[in-house]
């Protein structure tokens with residue numbers, strides 16, 4: 001019950017902030033708003049760390065003033081829990097066909113066991129939303145691209161289904177649609193013969209929301225995932241990163257990923 | 267000379283055959299009047315389309331294409347010229363509550379597109395009906411089951427190692 | 430120096446039409462396979478989210494690589510001015526174009542959205558080596574086509590050296606481009622090597638020449654035209670050098686990988702523990718495709734034996750497929766190392782060696798590409814004069830004392 005209350009409060013706070021921001025563009029000056037297009041709780045309620053959300057008016061372009069990212073605390077991620085995965089499947093209308101080798105998975109739970117210490121941990125793995133994304137570099141048509149605010153996407157309108165991006169992605173984050181799809185979700189169009197991956201729930205994010213996986217993880221009180229603006233030094237995600245740091249997977253490749261992990265000390 | 271005659275004959279045959287064929291189609295449909303696609307009119311007359319009908323007929327693809335690239339690349343959303351908006355007004359269930367899908371010629375889009383023989387590429391990825399009419403299998407999808415089986419298996423395997 | 434006389438095939442015999450018919454049949458089957466795959470979706474193939482490039486790509490890459498190599502004979506004639514090769518330059522260029530067409534058709538028809546060919550040609554991402562390849566392929570058709578034209582039309586004959594040189598340079602770039610498709614996949618341990626591009630060039634020399642020799646011998650034999658040992662022995666020696674070259678590059682590739690510690694895992698997999706991949710590597714690629722042909726090429730007893738030469742070429746082609754199969758498929762089968770230092774498991778095949786079972790439609794599509802190549806060659810030989818009337822020793826090398 002408490003959870004629901006929190007959510008409502010937060011939602012109304014977001015609503016208020018984004019309305020205030022829109023009002024700001026009209027009444028004050030557009031320039032003021034452009035300098036901070038992300039809002040977050042200044043007076044923290046400590047449990048909700050997902051207060052850094054987009055307040056960009058939807059008729060304005062995304063810009064590189066924001067960089068959306070996620071921080072995953074593997075010490076809080078429960079082995080065997082699939083709440084984030086379920087939420088993602090529901091959000092994007094991913095339905096398995098009992099063919100695990102070809103069924104799409106935007107996010108998956110990976111179980112790790114350190115070879116040196118035997119320490120075990122579990123974490124969700126999805127598109128890492130690389131800044132210098134190999135998928136976008138290799139895509140012949142430019143269908144794979146990284147939005148100005150750091151979200152890596154596939155423009156399925158011009159994807160020819162060559163799968164070169166799948167070859168190039170270091171995290172195996174992408175799936176190819178191997179069969180006809182019907183009854184897609186409004187905000188998650190997907191179809192046979194094109195490549196797809198985690199979109200960081202771009203429609204939700206644009207509308208001032210947070211990704212479905214983060215929402216589910218928080219709603220179930222695991223609090224292992226934080227979403228927010230990496231470029232805003234006052235966002236909870238930036239503060240947390242500053243305090244405790246966060247690892248980029250395959251950091252040797254220098255891709256500057258938007259998804260970071262904590263608690264991965266062998 | 268003979269070659270000339272032979273070629274002429276072939277052409278005459280072809281012409282006659284073609285005329286016969288077209289005549290027969292004309293006769294066959296004459297009593298039905300001019301064929302015309304059956305385009306669904308939105309029931310809610312209070313909502314007006316964003317542009318007059320003749321403009322929409324000519325320009326709808328350009329509107330959608332423009333909106334497509336802005337939304338996809340720049341995150342600009344909520345403009346009136348969107349495919350989702352078209353579908354919201356124009357695709358409705360019939361008296362029996364059934365929605366004719368894009369694969370039939372009753373669907374608002376395919377009615378015209380089949381008539382004019384223009385292929386639509388939208389609905390390989392986009393839903394062909396408004397969101398509220400999408401019937402979804404309950405989400406105990408096989409994917410979830412697989413996932414849990416795999417996790418259970420890997421946990422069991424780990425325990426096996428420890429013993 | 431007498432002028433070389435060229436001829437076209439009469440192409441009226443039942444055997445000729447039977448040959449074309451058989452090829453057309455294979456092409457039809459391949460089209461059926463494509464229709465099936467595209468209609469059902471790729472789940473009916475052996476390819477999946479782990480092995481994303483499969484049999485069609487093995488065929489396509491083989492044909493594209495061989496296309497560049499098939500131009501060898503023409504290049505040696507025009508760029509290195511070797512008179513002996515001159516008469517065969519036309520056939521060599523024709524084969525190059527036909528091979529590239531076959532390969533590209535396969536690549537294209539395997540796309541998830543082959544109907545978007547127009548998108549592939551109108552949207553270019555210039556950062557993508559793949560997009561560059563599309564330009565390289567188009568250019569190859571242009572340059573080799575122009576080169577053929579200068580060879581076959583007296584009015585533009587004087588431009589032949591330039592056209593020949595341009596085609597030569599272009600094919601080297603083209604193969605570098607093809608090899609770089611892998612070189613850019615930094616995250617995959619097996620492909621992380623600067624050696625890929627030069628290795629692909631040597632591979633193209635070897636595969637392309639083997640195919641050229643087979644086509645040459647078959648054409649002259651089936652049409653009762655004279656083909657002397659001088660020509661064949663030259664080409665055979667050249668082939669020996671190329672095969673040795675491929676073996677050498679393969680060795681260096683694996684040795685450098687063994688030198689870099691982070692690649693020990695993948696090397697161990699490829700060379701020792703990869704099961705079917707290890708077998709294909711040692712038996713298919715190295716033994717059948719390298720060592721045995723090499724021995725046969727230089728074995729004194731079978732020097733002028735055409736059957737042996739045919740066998741050698743077939744083995745090299747087979748070994749070539751094996752080589753591309755190990756590069757492409759085994760490279761994907763080896764798991765990505767996302768978490769060094771950890772044992773990994775998940776519902777998405779993390780940390781496991783992926784398995785791949787090619788499906789019939791995929792193989793059919795690949796064979797269709799080969800049939801397409803041969804069809805183009807057979808048809809073109811009938812319409813235009815590509816073949817020297819005779820390649821008997823006295824014609825090929827008048828100074829060759831008999």
Ligand code: SF4
Pocket residue numbers: 126127128129130133134135136152168169170171172173174197
């Ligand atoms: S994780 Fe993979 S799919 Fe996502 S941006 Fe990076 S390379 Fe692209």
Ligand code: SF4
Pocket residue numbers: 138139140141142143144154158159160161162163164165166194195
């Ligand atoms: S599959 Fe689509 S998104 Fe991926 S590289 Fe090819 S065209 Fe680009």
